[in-house]
Amino acid sequence: MFTHIPTTRPDTPLLDSIDFPADLRRLPEEQLVEIAQQLRAFLLYSVGQTGGHFGAGLGVVELTIALHYLLNTPKDHMVWDVGHQSYPHKILTGRREQMLSMRHKDGLAPFPRREESIYDDFGTGHSSTSISAALGMAVADQLNGKETKTVAIIGDGALTAGMAFEALNHAAHTNANILVVLNDNDMSISRNEGGLATYLAKNLKKDLKRTKGSRSETTAALFEALAFEYRGPIDGHDFEVLLPALKDALHKPGPQFLHITTQKGKGFQPAEADPVGYHAITKLEPITTPKKTKQATFANHFGRWLLHTAQQDKRLIGITPAMPEGSDLIAFSQAFPERYFDVAIAEQHALTFAAGLACAGTKPVVAIYSTFLQRAYDQLIHDIAIQSLDVLLAVDRAGLVGEDGATHAGCFDIAALRCIPGMVIMTPADEQEQWLMLNTGYQHKGPAAVRYPRGSGACPTPIYNDEILPIGKARLLISGRSGTAILNFGPFLAEAKKLADKEQHTLVDMRFVKPLDTELLSILMKTHQHFISIEDHAVQGGAGSAVAEFVAQSNWQGTLKIHGIPDRWIEHASREAQCVDTIFKYL
Numbered sequence: 001m002f003t004h005i006p007t008t009r010p011d012t013p014l015l016d017s018i019d020f021p022a023d024l025r026r027l028p029e030e031q032l033v034e035i036a037q038q039l040r041a042f043l044l045y046s047v048g049q050t051g052g053h054f055g056a057g058l059g060v061v062e063l064t065i066a067l068h069y070l071l072n073t074p075k076d077h078m079v080w081d082v083g084h085q086s087y088p089h090k091i092l093t094g095r096r097e098q099m100l101s102m103r104h105k106d107g108l109a110p111f112p113r114r115e116e117s118i119y120d121d122f123g124t125g126h127s128s129t130s131i132s133a134a135l136g137m138a139v140a141d142q143l144n145g146k147e148t149k150t151v152a153i154i155g156d157g158a159l160t161a162g163m164a165f166e167a168l169n170h171a172a173h174t175n176a177n178i179l180v181v182l183n184d185n186d187m188s189i190s191r192n193e194g195g196l197a198t199y200l201a202k203n204l205k206k207d208l209k210r211t212k213g214s215r216s217e218t219t220a221a222l223f224e225a226l227a228f229e230y231r232g233p234i235d236g237h238d239f240e241v242l243l244p245a246l247k248d249a250l251h252k253p254g255p256q257f258l259h260i261t262t263q264k265g266k267g268f269q270p271a272e273a274d275p276v277g278y279h280a281i282t283k284l285e286p287i288t289t290p291k292k293t294k295q296a297t298f299a300n301h302f303g304r305w306l307l308h309t310a311q312q313d314k315r316l317i318g319i320t321p322a323m324p325e326g327s328d329l330i331a332f333s334q335a336f337p338e339r340y341f342d343v344a345i346a347e348q349h350a351l352t353f354a355a356g357l358a359c360a361g362t363k364p365v366v367a368i369y370s371t372f373l374q375r376a377y378d379q380l381i382h383d384i385a386i387q388s389l390d391v392l393l394a395v396d397r398a399g400l401v402g403e404d405g406a407t408h409a410g411c412f413d414i415a416a417l418r419c420i421p422g423m424v425i426m427t428p429a430d431e432q433e434q435w436l437m438l439n440t441g442y443q444h445k446g447p448a449a450v451r452y453p454r455g456s457g458a459c460p461t462p463i464y465n466d467e468i469l470p471i472g473k474a475r476l477l478i479s480g481r482s483g484t485a486i487l488n489f490g491p492f493l494a495e496a497k498k499l500a501d502k503e504q505h506t507l508v509d510m511r512f513v514k515p516l517d518t519e520l521l522s523i524l525m526k527t528h529q530h531f532i533s534i535e536d537h538a539v540q541g542g543a544g545s546a547v548a549e550f551v552a553q554s555n556w557q558g559t560l561k562i563h564g565i566p567d568r569w570i571e572h573a574s575r576e577a578q579c580v581d582t583i584f585k586y587l
């Protein structure tokens with residue numbers, strides 16, 4: 001058991017002899033335990049150097065080794081759900097020496113990526129896609145006459161999403177050679193919530209008396225009802241049971257299911273004791289580096305707003321799809337457990353559940369990352385917006401998010417939301433505006449969204465008051481100038497002001513993307529020939545596009561320059577570096 005993250009590279013001679021899975025397959029089974037030990041040591045070291053997802057990878061060390069040992073990768077397929085647990089897979093598939101570049105600009109990606117390696121069969125980052133994608137591969141290989149095996153590895157958290165069940169429902173009624181491995185560690189990022197998690201955990205307790213490796217009749221019933229051939233649960237850290245179970249499952253044709261139990265953070269004592277805290281870590285700083293005091297983030301201020309507002313209004317309900325820590329609903333959940341709902345990884349359900357709550361007279365607030373809101377688009381349109389229901393979306397991690405890269409960037413929410421009739425969309429420039437906009441969205445009758453970025457902004461100590469903003473009204477910050485007006489939407493007001501000061505431009509904090517302050521724009525159009533818009537969102541379809549649509553309908557002869565995220569995928573790097581390379585590039 002490791003108790004510390006090594007700060008120097010550990011000695012891992014056996015691991016160093018494995019450049020690719022073929023090297024692993026040449027070793028006798030007896031050496032796999034030693035490989036696992038060395039893989040864990042190296043993983044601890046490398047994640048300590050780069051930061052990143054931590055507990056999930058430690059939990060699948062034996063599974064990763066066993067799968068590469070038994071499969072003929074890369075000919076056979078392996079799809080890692082979410083992909084946050086794929087670091088051991090990367091280490092065994094030719095990328096060991098690049099691990100220290102992980103999450104850095106031009107370095108390894110933090111999730112599987114098809115462009116990065118032929119061993120990465122499917123790009124992930126969002127959860128619950130693995131069974132669908134694996135089924136597609138298995139069916140295509142069958143149609144093409146290829147004799148391959150395909151494995152989807154899905155966690156108990158990812159299994160809570162509707163999409164996973166849609167795929168199970170389909171897969172079981174094909175004759176595809178697909179194996180679903182359920183990696184059950186009884187954890188999502190936080191505690192795994194809901195009936196399925198309870199069912200699996202309850203059965204596991206009941207089954208503790210089973211002999212090693214024997215089958216659970218109770219859990220089998222669920223997956224066999226869907227026509228999978230089920231085996232398990234077995235100890236996913238014990239090669240003695242893991243290898244035979246995998247061999248058996250891989251040699252049988254048709255849809256197979258293997259249920260393994262593992263420990264998140266396995267082998268590193270602090271992570272086993274605190275799997276939530278060690279879901280992901282920041283990189284280790286040398287002890288000589290002075291400790292930075294942690295500034296409250298936009299998410300933290302949202303958490304404070306939620307608690308404050310819930311204390312005043314009994315109707316408030318707070319909802320998170322499995323991100324209570326990230327979105328910071330912790331204090332609220334402790335103060336008002338009966339009004340707090342972690343609905344598991346179920347973004348679609350979260351929104352329609354909120355719609356139902358709003359129909360029955362409560363005031364739901366859904367805290368959701370911009371990138372995961374993409375999952376629930378129809379629910380927003382069909383269940384909330386058409387019925388003009390009173391739901392507030394606190395859209396977190398809007399814009400570029402840094403090291404998680406393109407899968408997690410929140411670049412599309414304005415474009416997606418802006419075309420929905422009746423939506424109110426607000427873009428706070430700082431934490432003070434975030435607070436006021438949350439007040440405003442909460443009091444507004446009908447759907448509203450406040451989008452705010454990852455990390456902290458320019459006003460770390462906002463004044464918490466009950467003020468409400470006039471809907472659709474911008475804030476003219478520097479007036480009395482003519483020529484060019486800068487229209488700021490969101491967190492880059494300081495950069496916009498710098499430019500305005502330097503070039504003697506007018507400066508407007510637009511605040512609302514929808515409704516747009518067309519009255520102010522019309523006034524500015526009389527004295528300005530140029531507009532420059534700035535936003536933390538894709539240029540196509542974003543706030544600048546809203547301005548473009550408006551001015552195109554007028555007879556204004558001026559020009560508009562839109563600064564935002566360009567029409568390409570922005571890869572992992574620090575958020576600052578991403579912004580410098582994109583939004584700020586031509587400012």
Ligand SMILES: Cc1ncc(C[n+]2csc(CCOP(=O)(O)OP(=O)(O)O)c2C)c(N)n1
Binds near residue numbers: 126
């Ligand atoms: C659609 C979607 N919603 C939320 C997340 C955030 N998220 C990443 S990992 C995770 C927990 C996954 O739990 P599980 O599948 O059991 O994997 P474990 O971390 O326990 O190994 C969550 C909620 C995501 N990646 N995708």
Ligand SMILES: CC(=O)[C@@H](O)[C@H](O)COP(=O)(O)O
Binds near residue numbers: 125189280454
């Ligand atoms: C894998 C995943 O989807 C989450 O763990 C995500 O990386 C969290 O992002 P934040 O660090 O912004 O909360």
Ligand SMILES: [Mg+2]
Binds near residue numbers: 155157184
């Ligand atoms: Mg889990």
